[in-house]
Amino acid sequence: MKYEVTRTPITLFVAYFAGIVSGLLGVGGGIIYVPTMNLVSKIPVKVASATSNFMIGVTAAASASVYLFRGDVDPILTAPLIIGVAGGAILGTRILKLTPPTRVKLAFGLLLATISILMILRGFNIPVVL
Amino acid sequence: MDLNRLISYSLRIGVLTSALLSLVGLIAWAATGYAKLSAVSGSDVTGTIGSAAGGNPAGLIYLAIAVLVVTPVFRVALSTLYFARDGDKRYVLITVAVLSMLIFALVSGVSG
Numbered sequence: 001m002k003y004e005v006t007r008t009p010i011t012l013f014v015a016y017f018a019g020i021v022s023g024l025l026g027v028g029g030g031i032i033y034v035p036t037m038n039l040v041s042k043i044p045v046k047v048a049s050a051t052s053n054f055m056i057g058v059t060a061a062a063s064a065s066v067y068l069f070r071g072d073v074d075p076i077l078t079a080p081l082i083i084g085v086a087g088g089a090i091l092g093t094r095i096l097k098l099t100p101p102t103r104v105k106l107a108f109g110l111l112l113a114t115i116s117i118l119m120i121l122r123g124f125n126i127p128v129v130l
Numbered sequence: 131m132d133l134n135r136l137i138s139y140s141l142r143i144g145v146l147t148s149a150l151l152s153l154v155g156l157i158a159w160a161a162t163g164y165a166k167l168s169a170v171s172g173s174d175v176t177g178t179i180g181s182a183a184g185g186n187p188a189g190l191i192y193l194a195i196a197v198l199v200v201t202p203v204f205r206v207a208l209s210t211l212y213f214a215r216d217g218d219k220r221y222v223l224i225t226v227a228v229l230s231m232l233i234f235a236l237v238s239g240v241s242g
Contacts, residue, residue, distance in 0.1 A: 058205075061202045062232055076191075079155050
């Protein structure tokens, strides 16, 4: 796949804020990294998705170790998460390879829109239960 | 073996080992009759991980989490070697910087 990465300084700037947001809200940051890489730096969505996965492991390791040693990690909550996420990630990467980029963008957009609406409702204290 | 491939395998092995340990931990927990696991204090995490060999459920799961946390750190270390072998000084500097930050986070986490 041939592509050119553009406007890296802006992406660096946005990634800095993505880092703050991920540390503050406990989100992986992928939700910010992927659209930034795709929209600002013109990185193809699949490459952006793969890069984001790569980055999140590294950034999450930094904060996770701190939480782990502070004794803030609940083992019984974490174990099923690890098993589920590992299985889902293996399946997800297989699906990503087979899915056309436009579909990936659409799915990502729908996911972002859904989460945004739910979070806004929560922000206004409207009970949302999933 | 191609170092790139080695990095890919190391990530997969790390994640799968962690998932497997989590599963064993959950089974061990079920075997105790879903006993309430007491919260592990920060200074005792290493001791708890040490108890994993004895089949302690909390120890097994903490070990799984530790493996998961160390996996990307190991990957960055491998990348540093990869770029060093290619003589790519700029990327060696970047990966060494990332690695130092990660090790700093780990050490500051251990020391509380």
